[in-house]
Amino acid sequence: MAQKTNYTKNGNEYYRVTVTVGRDSEGKLIRKEFYGKGKKEAEAKRDEYLNGIKNGLNVDFKDAILGELFRAWLFEVVKLSVKPSTFDKYEGIYRNYIKDSEIYGLKINLTKSIQIQRYYNKLYKSGKSSSVIKNLNKLLKAFFNYAVNEGYLMRNPCVKIVIPDANKEAKPEIETFTDEEIKKLTEVLNKHRLKALFLLDFGTGLRQGELLGLKWIDIDFEKKELKVQRTIKQVTIIDGDGNREYKTIEQIPKTKNSIRTVPIPSSLIPVLEEYKNRQKEEKLKAGPSYLNDIKKGYVFTTELGTTIDARNLTRIYKKLLDKAGIKYKKFHAIRHTFATKLFERGIPLKTVSLLLGHSNISITADTYTHVIPKVKTNAVETLNDLFI
Missing domain, CATH: 1.10.150 (DNA polymerase; domain 1)
Structure with missing residues (x-):
């Protein structure tokens, strides 16, 4: 038996049902139409839609891409x-x-x-x-x-997704500098303009953005400490039309614990003072074109007082490693070296975690699992005299 239809569109016959689903902003009735090859199919589509609304789904959920x-x-x-x-x-x-x-x-x-x-x-x-x-x-x-x-669907389809081979992907080993490599790099840095930047990072373990975001007001020469209060980062700013602009921006640190006070090794205080004097000389030489405030501005800048682009810093860093004959390691290896050396000297996990500004101690423990077993072994070895 042929199905009854009540509507023709583009030469094709359908059965159409309509339903009122509310009123628009002007008070006019909102009507939705549903089509099927027959009455039963059209009404099934209508009922599915109405049940969706009843269950809290957005009225436009079927049209959302x-x-x-x-x-x-x-x-x-x-x-x-x-x-x-x-x-x-x-x-x-x-x-x-x-x-x-x-x-x-x-x-x-x-x-x-x-x-x-x-x-x-x-x-x-x-x-x-x-x-x-x-x-x-x-x-x-x-x-x-x-x-x-927002009512577009009932359940999140990503909840029980399996990431392909997630457990097989080996965790990359962290890179650190050996004592010999640190010595070679220090020798190469002897007359370098940014000697203070690299040595300060070895002595404090700051993230690159934290290091570049340091201002002179953050450094207390008498107390021999610095405060991490901001970072600077080069990012692409994207507007709603997709236009892209590369800019240097100042941000708050990565986590709440990243805002912290870090002691500065005493031997680095003269290095920082020497660098500050050099910065003053650069300001005199550059004159009005110099863009940094020596008292309150950024600690590490270009010779014209502008912020240092992270990409340029990486290029400088790579050249220094080449000159020192050291195989390339990521800049973050300096931070890893700082933490590793502290563990090797018996500094407690909690203290290292605080100095690094990790959001919790488990991140520190997980990152430096290769060091901690050695530290535990060395700690137990100190008890040998009890049995002699």
Whole structure:
């Protein structure tokens, strides 16, 4: 028996049902139409929609596209609550792994875990690391939590996702400088303009952004200590139209514990004083074009008083290592060396964690697991005299 229809569109016959779902901002009735090959199919679509609203789903949930809503969430919600450097990272994830991807056009309300899982599996097979996929999933999971709260879908499809080979990816070993390498580097730094910067980092373990963000008002020469109160970072600022601008910005430190006071080794005080005198000479030489305040401005600057770009600092650092005949290590290896040397000298884990500004002691313990067993062994070895 032929199905009855009541509506014709583009030469095709359908059965149409309509339902009122509320009023718009002007008080006019909002009506939704549902089509099917017959009455039963059209009414089933209507009932599905109404049940969705009854269960708290957004009235527009069936029209929401994953990529479109993700971008709106990223630029109109997330951007207001994170640091520019964090947003730069998130925007990169969106641009590289969501925009123009196979998941961009998925309907929000129909998105299933298996679709996301298949996409992650394809990324892994194409050569993307587990850590890259993990970061993508972390951001997508936050987005879907937002979508659930806003009523676009009932459950988060990223909750039970398995990151391909996440447990097989070996944790990279941290790099440190040996005593011999430190000696070689110190010799090369002897007459270098930024000698104070590198030696201060070996003596305090500051993160690169914290080091470059130091101001003279943060250093107490009498107490031989410095305060970490800000960082500077070069980031790409992205507006709503996607326009990009590379800028140096000042930010609060990474975590609450990152705002801290760190003692300065006594031997570095004369080095800092010498550098400050040199900075004064550079200001006199540059004249009006000098851009830094010697009393309250940044400690480490260019010869014209501008902030040091992290990329330029990395280039300077690499040249110093080449000159000293030391195999390249990341700049962060200086911070790792600081922590490792403290452990080797018997400094307690809690103290090292505080000096590093870690958010909790477990991060310190996890990062330096290669050092701590040796420290424990050495500690027990001190009891040998009890048995002689």
